[in-house]
Amino acid sequence: MDAEDTLLAIRHQIEQCQACPLAAGRLNVVPGEGPANSQIMFIGEGPGYNEDQQGKPFVGQAGKFLDELLGYAGLKRSEVFITNVVKCRPPENRDPQPEELAACRQYLDAQIAAINPRIIVTLGRFSMARFIEDGKISRIHGYPHKVESRIVVTMYHPAAALHQPALKDALIQDFSRLRDIMNQPTPSLLEQNYTESTESPTKENPPEQLSLF
């Protein structure tokens, strides 16, 4: 089975999934979308209202901002695979619960294995925690990290930046830097393995708790 067929099989499994309470409230599952041979994969938190309505990731205001951000990295949405750590909408856009994250992890793991991206970009703290458990996003955003032989770049969630100008600036800066990261060979990136950023989006009170949908 090639990667495209594998992704389709994962999608069908997600469509049938009842493994956590989020199944009860969904209108549509949001498995993710993008080319199966994508070199870069973006992982957000979970579907919001618009995503649940349409069954597609990042289609609301945050999605428009993500499209704009991709442009700073020299990317188009059609070139990247975009998904979330949970594939069904949490009620009232609340944070996904640990048991929901655990139940849904199998699908994200299978998608990563099928696509085998060179670079994974996490958007928000829940997707960051999937790869860097004790990371502080205000300290490590925007830089490459070596995680299980992959390059993981942690970023703020675009939805969080819609109401916080400082985060918007940080995201624009991080996506601009992503262009340089993508242009570097993997061995060079693995050697860098930054552990923290020297920048904060605000000087006095860098935000760490984000409302992310």
Ligand code: SF4
């Ligand atoms: S969020 Fe994930 S684990 Fe929960 S029902 Fe949806 S697909 Fe299944």
